[in-house]
Amino acid sequence: MDDIDRKLVALLQHDATTAYAALGKEVGLSAGAAHERVRKLRERGVIRRTTVDVDPAALGQGVLAFVMVESSSWMGESAGKFAAIPEIQEAHIIAGSASVLVKVRTETTRQLQDVLRRLYAIEGVSGTQATVALETFFERPVTAGPAAPGP
Numbered sequence: 001m002d003d004i005d006r007k008l009v010a011l012l013q014h015d016a017t018t019a020y021a022a023l024g025k026e027v028g029l030s031a032g033a034a035h036e037r038v039r040k041l042r043e044r045g046v047i048r049r050t051t052v053d054v055d056p057a058a059l060g061q062g063v064l065a066f067v068m069v070e071s072s073s074w075m076g077e078s079a080g081k082f083a084a085i086p087e088i089q090e091a092h093i094i095a096g097s098a099s100v101l102v103k104v105r106t107e108t109t110r111q112l113q114d115v116l117r118r119l120y121a122i123e124g125v126s127g128t129q130a131t132v133a134l135e136t137f138f139e140r141p142v143t144a145g146p147a148a149p150g151p
Contacts, residue, residue: 001041001046004027004028004029004037005037005041005046007026007027008023008027008034008037008038008041009041009046009047010143011023011026011027012038012047012050013141013143016050016051019031020032020034020035020038021034023038056105060107061105061106061107062107063105063106063107063108063109063111063112063132064103064104064105064132064133064136065103065104065105065106065112065130065131065132065133066101066102066103066104066130066131066133067101067102067104067115067116067119067128067129067130067131068094068097068098068100068101068128068129068130068131069098069099069100069101069102069119069125069127069128070097070098070099070125070126070127070128070129071098071099071100071124071125071126072124072126073123073124074099074124075093075099075100075124075125076093078100078122078123078124079091081122081123082100082102082122085115085118085119087104087105087106087111087112087115088102088103088104088115089103089104089105090102090103091103098129102119104130109132112130112132116128116130
């Protein structure tokens with residue numbers, strides 16, 4: 001990735017609906033050249049998807065918890081079982097005393113408790129430790145490097 005690619009990624013992360021003409025203008029390319037660069041970034045897997053950033057509380061998902069999942073066996077083959085629980089937004093194999101870290105969003109703590117029950121139903125899970133977030137200061141996207149969107 002060169003500086004133009006990094007700037008395009010940063011601009012798209014700021015507003016994925018930006019027209020190719022505007023993207024090109026920002027990086028000194030024609031609309032067609034900007035479109036081709038973005039297409040190649042998608043093909044290479046740099047841009048994995050285009051999405052909308054939605055306020056979870058506005059959708060009734062105001063409870064955010066991070067759950068450390070302890071296991072009695074290797075959990076690396078269990079990705080599908082974690083993905084089958086729709087309240088889990090992210091799941092990561094981790095190093096340390098726990099095996100998996102999951103990010104969970106629910107409407108209520110009672111629903112969070114139900115998610116914990118379903119986690120225990122996954123073969124090999126031997127314990128959980130949930131931390132409920134009271135407030136989120138910020139969440140930021142992954143940056144592509146030194147380039148940042150213009151004003």
